[in-house]
Amino acid sequence: MSILIYTEHQDGFVKKQSLEAICYGVAIATSSGEEAVVLVVGETTADLSSLGKYGVTRVLHVPSFSALSDTKAMAAVIDQAANSISATTVIFSNTITGKSVAPRVAVRLKAGFVSGVISLPDTSNGFRVNKNVFSGKAVTEIQVNSSKRVITLQPNAFEISAGEGVARVSQPEIAIPSSTIMVKEIKKTTGAIPLAEADRVISGGRGLKGPENWGMIEELAQLTGAATACSRAVADAHWRPHHEHVGQTGLAISPNLYFAVGISGAIQHLAGVNRSKTIVVINKDPEAPFFKSADYGIVGDAFEVMPKIIQAVKELG
């Protein structure tokens, strides 16, 4: 019996969220006495045996499969891998890939499915995990009654911890399904740190008056290795691209730092960011609702405060 962790990679690196999922899977395997096995699909130059340092003993690698955008074919591959090691639990990260494929795998394995899990399972009474609901306004404990389960782990919900170890890498025998999905074009938003993966996020609202004033947001983001985001009002006004919009109807994020400048903190905005570890709010209105959800705040004019903050970060080095 074992735990299978589906692991994403890009440009020769295993993604951070996948390392979190690996450590999470290893923690479950350790307490249940199962083996933690990683599955990597597609060609990569990453050194997969080094994943042993996170506590996995085995890596299954399927380099010959390349239709990563085809959720149907992907699920067929992962299903075979899970069956080949009699997996009781299959773990994904709650990323675009996890959301697209994990439910399909659950159906194939006749497994219970929970997305966006934020806690280790409580197995004192069956199998129970926590997840955020109501867009971060509440947490629910979900009881999984089936003998197998598929879960996606919320990014930033589990610490990565590394020790020593080398994993055995093998290429399992898997029937590669044909694909009917064709990739016609890929457009990368180059340079910038992808918002969904970012550890720190600097975000601007309508208080910044116009797109021409985003220089200070970008500069602070660059200095702190952060991604940039914005409120819906800003995206709707086309000051910033739509993929930067966070909140109830945009992206939900939970970085270590969410730094909001000139954003009022409407409930729909909060729904996407209230899971951030540290929230900083810069707003000239002391009554702005955002201050109620913030850890640190400055009541002041962004145009006066931000240059000084940027200067102070530069001096810190």
Next chain:
Amino acid sequence: MKILVCISRTPDTTAKIAFTDNNTKFATDGVQWIINPYDEWYALVRAIELKEKDPSTAVHLIHVGGADSEAIIRKALALGGDEAIRIQTEEQDPQFIAHQIARIAREGAYDLVLTGKETIDQNGSSMGALVAELLDTNYIALATRLDIEGSTAVVNREIEGGEETLSSPLPLVLSCQKGMAEARIPNMRGIMAARTRPLRVEEAQPVELCIHNASFTLPPPKAGVKLIPADTPELLVKLLREEAKAI
């Protein structure tokens, strides 16, 4: 072409979130219900736009839930659906709901099944993929654009750090998000017409349940904001480095 749009119901985005029955149930007292925004603004409106381009297209709606959802179903019809199906159940298990949707999709031989990106109460983000697997068809998540060229769908979807254009044969299941269409409001003619559009109710088929919500909790309130005087922003930077360890 036949399109099935999955309509779910969620509390209004400003609703107070509270729980009853020993924190095992969402307190629905005084809650305003709305169509889940992604379903209304993106999935449904795009389906209607496709019908406007090709009037032979049929747009059907499906909702899996109780009789008190009929108001939101009528609103969806007022926006432009031709007819609606409601599967009577109070069950919340996503796999249970997916089985009901898949059965209707299979029996009605729909070319396209559209869902929203996620429900803003359950935040499952999984329904489309569950339905697609049950139907053994292609599924594309988080679509920002959809065009139909003959029997092929051309779809833009969000990927980490960018966007991808895919083509897939029909039938296809798609989850829709921002970019797909511009939100509309129902007009008087639509509202009148919706009153007489067919709304069929069917019993749910039994499905073995895999999961249930054991309890709910509200997150602990923030300790309170630490305000830093506007004339010493460098103090904020110092606190973020030394106290919060955030930069």
